[in-house]
Amino acid sequence: MRRRFTAVVPIVAAALLATAACGSDDGDSPAADDGPVALTVATFGEFGYKELYAEYQQLHPNVKITERITKTEDHHKNLAAHLATNTGAADIEALEEGWIGQFTAQPSKFNDLTEFGANDIKAQWPEWKWNVGASKDGKVIGLGTDAGGMAMCYRTDLFKKAGLPTDRAEVSKLWPTWEQYIETGKKFEAAKVPGAHFFDGPTVMYRSILGQAPIGLYDGDNVVVDSNPDVKKAFDLSALAVTSGLSARAEAWTPAWNAGFAKGTFATLACPSWMMAYIQTQAKDATGKWDIADVPGGGGNWGGSWLTVPKQGKHAKQAYELAKWLTAPEQEAKVFQKYGNFPSTLTLYQDPVIKDFKNPYFNNAPVGEIFSKSVTTMKPQYLGPKAGDINTQIINGLTRIEQGKQTPDQSWQQVLTDVKALL
Amino acid sequence: MTQLATEERVGPRRGLLHRLDVKGSPYLYIAPFFLLFLGFGVFPLVFTAWVSLHDWSLLSEEHTWIGFGNYTKLFDDPAFWNALWNTVSIWVLSTVPQLLLALVLAHILNQRLRGQTFWRMSALIPNITSVAAVAIIFSQLFGRDYGLINWVLGLFGIDKVDWTANTWSSHIAVSTMIIWRWTGYNALIYLAAMQAVPKELYDSASLDGATSFQQLRKITVPAIRPTIIFTVIISTIGGMQVLAEPLLFGGNGLTGGSDRQFQTLALYLYEVAFGRFDFGYASASSWVMFLIIVIVAAINFGITSRLRRS
Numbered sequence: 001m002r003r004r005f006t007a008v009v010p011i012v013a014a015a016l017l018a019t020a021a022c023g024s025d026d027g028d029s030p031a032a033d034d035g036p037v038a039l040t041v042a043t044f045g046e047f048g049y050k051e052l053y054a055e056y057q058q059l060h061p062n063v064k065i066t067e068r069i070t071k072t073e074d075h076h077k078n079l080a081a082h083l084a085t086n087t088g089a090a091d092i093e094a095l096e097e098g099w100i101g102q103f104t105a106q107p108s109k110f111n112d113l114t115e116f117g118a119n120d121i122k123a124q125w126p127e128w129k130w131n132v133g134a135s136k137d138g139k140v141i142g143l144g145t146d147a148g149g150m151a152m153c154y155r156t157d158l159f160k161k162a163g164l165p166t167d168r169a170e171v172s173k174l175w176p177t178w179e180q181y182i183e184t185g186k187k188f189e190a191a192k193v194p195g196a197h198f199f200d201g202p203t204v205m206y207r208s209i210l211g212q213a214p215i216g217l218y219d220g221d222n223v224v225v226d227s228n229p230d231v232k233k234a235f236d237l238s239a240l241a242v243t244s245g246l247s248a249r250a251e252a253w254t255p256a257w258n259a260g261f262a263k264g265t266f267a268t269l270a271c272p273s274w275m276m277a278y279i280q281t282q283a284k285d286a287t288g289k290w291d292i293a294d295v296p297g298g299g300g301n302w303g304g305s306w307l308t309v310p311k312q313g314k315h316a317k318q319a320y321e322l323a324k325w326l327t328a329p330e331q332e333a334k335v336f337q338k339y340g341n342f343p344s345t346l347t348l349y350q351d352p353v354i355k356d357f358k359n360p361y362f363n364n365a366p367v368g369e370i371f372s373k374s375v376t377t378m379k380p381q382y383l384g385p386k387a388g389d390i391n392t393q394i395i396n397g398l399t400r401i402e403q404g405k406q407t408p409d410q411s412w413q414q415v416l417t418d419v420k421a422l423l
Numbered sequence: 424m425t426q427l428a429t430e431e432r433v434g435p436r437r438g439l440l441h442r443l444d445v446k447g448s449p450y451l452y453i454a455p456f457f458l459l460f461l462g463f464g465v466f467p468l469v470f471t472a473w474v475s476l477h478d479w480s481l482l483s484e485e486h487t488w489i490g491f492g493n494y495t496k497l498f499d500d501p502a503f504w505n506a507l508w509n510t511v512s513i514w515v516l517s518t519v520p521q522l523l524l525a526l527v528l529a530h531i532l533n534q535r536l537r538g539q540t541f542w543r544m545s546a547l548i549p550n551i552t553s554v555a556a557v558a559i560i561f562s563q564l565f566g567r568d569y570g571l572i573n574w575v576l577g578l579f580g581i582d583k584v585d586w587t588a589n590t591w592s593s594h595i596a597v598s599t600m601i602i603w604r605w606t607g608y609n610a611l612i613y614l615a616a617m618q619a620v621p622k623e624l625y626d627s628a629s630l631d632g633a634t635s636f637q638q639l640r641k642i643t644v645p646a647i648r649p650t651i652i653f654t655v656i657i658s659t660i661g662g663m664q665v666l667a668e669p670l671l672f673g674g675n676g677l678t679g680g681s682d683r684q685f686q687t688l689a690l691y692l693y694e695v696a697f698g699r700f701d702f703g704y705a706s707a708s709s710w711v712m713f714l715i716i717v718i719v720a721a722i723n724f725g726i727t728s729r730l731r732r733s
Binding site for chain 2: 073077080081084106249250251254255256259265386389392393396397399400403405421422
């Protein structure tokens with residue numbers, strides 16, 4: 001009798017284990033509009049939303065917001081994985097301009113926001129911003145948040161040591177073209193300011209020049225890296241700046257680059273509006289030393305994001321309401337004033353809240369005016385699905401020149417081969 | 424006599440259950456592991472092989488059959504061969520010094536020391552730190568302008584080395600991280616094996632005037648040969664799969680340097696799978712990597728078994 005019983009025990013135990021393992025799911029039942037709602041918002045970099053979440057939660061006590069911030073590249077790769085496996089995406093996912101092309105190509109995984117009434121607020125944004133957030137067949141998946149614009153940040157103290165003018169109007173006159181920017185750089189290097197070079201490295205400069213062209217890496221669905229003279233021009237100018245010895249050889253987004261802001265390793269840095277928050281965080285003690293002038297080549301844009309609502313989320317309507325509120329003009333103005341992320345909401349550009357705003361960190365530069373000028377004169381550039389990876393290969397090419405491994409011509413040939421391998 | 428009677432009385436059904444219980448329940452006890460292995464080990468292997476025969480992108484819904492197209496593309500791909508070469512180079516640079524150091528360290532730990540347990544346990548501390556944290560800290564140490572190592576080199580009048588830029592320097596840096604992590608672990612494994620070596624051998628060797636190092640070479644190493652073979656195989660398998668250190672070394676992310684100078688096989692795989700989302704090509708590359716590891720491990724086993732056959 002006992003022996004039979006002991007034979008049964010492992011079988012029953014195994015069965016119990018099996019049922020426990022397939023057991024519970026989250027038990028999330030779709031909440032009514034007034035019931036408690038938990039929303040996750042996934043962003044990258046610094047969107048400046050922390051205070052806004054607190055404000056929204058006060059206005060809507062039933063909503064609880066959790067934020068998830070990851071590094072830009074990782075954020076988008078994770079999102080692609082979540083979409084493919086149909087689980088794990090947040091209720092609101094932010095998308096950057098470099099990647100949005102990849103996602104508007106598969107709009108079926110996102111909610112079409114016009115179904116929630118997004119067409120009512122369409123006039124808030126410039127036409128190009130609205131269109132980039134939509135798929136080819138007109139499904140609007142993203143609401144625009146910020147737009148980068150483009151300017152040139154420079155260190156007044158280093159310019160003074162090199163005998164260059166420091167007033168921003170005069171500095172803007174130094175470089176109406178990128179070639180003149182390089183000439184100014186040579187003058188700076190000749191002055192041999194200890195521990196400082198003219199600019200940080202080719203990455204930021206290359207992206208800025210490329211961002212000024214009407215057509216960049218993609219012409220429609222075709223990659224035109226090999227045939228587009230504007231891409232070659234961006235590459236050549238950055239390579240020239242490097243070979244002229246102007247570079248501090250600090251690779252962008254590395255700890256050494258971060259340290260460079262505080263230590264004054266580079267005197268100029270092309271800065272879209274979101275770079276301002278970055279500089280302020282990295283060089284907290286350098287208040288008043290950085291200033292902002294016009295960018296060579298006039299206008300341009302780098303960066304800008306959209307908020308999307310993936311279909312796998314459980315509270316689509318509430319997520320849309322939150323996204324709509326976050327991208328509303330009042331909120332975007334608040335973010336601009338605190339963090340410098342320039343709003344893509346065009347109704348704000350004439351608003352004194354933007355026009356008259358001066359940033360005390362940057363020597364009271366009229367940043368509202370500077371960036372609205374660059375954003376309104378910019379020509380929107382289409383960024384295709386593989387733009388991020390193609391740019392990585394081109395920047396690798398520029399780094400190879402900087403490291404002395406190849407000449408500009410050799411490097412460009414390898415870039416073309418590498419880009420072809422990606423397609 | 425009584426036993427036969429008992430069995431006769433109870434009948435054939437009782438006999439069958441009894442036999443099943445004795446013969447069958449061991450399999451039931453080991454079943455959970457094998458079921459899990461079947462689900463999480465064998466199935467992915469087979470599915471990966473299946474995916475590798477298609478043009479399979481993570482972002483699209485359709486997958487076209489292309490047979491061995493991914494494999495032929497792989498053998499023509501210079502980036503793949505570059506990654507293989509980098510992997511072998513980093514593996515040699517990290518495994519050989521590591522195991523030699525581990526052997527010496529184990530020999531030292533085997534002596535009578537004060538605070539023996541403390542020294543033995545400290546050897547394992549590098550192993551329990553987070554791989555990502557170690558890679559980030561070491562990247563800072565190997566930084567070109569502000570790194571500690573260049574500062575120390577500067578004290579000896581040596582120019583700043585751009586560790587991420589060159590092939591040889593980046594391989595040394597990545598190997599250093601791996602050596603730092605695994606030496607203690609292997610030392611403890613050798614130490615455990617050394618406990619089984621009879622003390623009389625060492626006593627008689629000391630009487631004959633052998634130095635500590637000679638004892639290590641002539642007595643210890645032959646005695647723990649099976650353990651050395653084990654660690655060589657494990658290090659081979661691990662060394663060919665190095666991913667976290669090259670990924671986080673320097674800021675370049677997926678390409679392992681501006682010229683793929685420290686991109687290992689696993690990193691190349693990761694770039695293809697999660698950079699380009701080309702899962703078909705990545706699956707082919709992972710199966711080839713698996714075969715390479717099997718071949719290299721087998722060669723290693725063959726070599727170390729034949730060495731010093733006493």
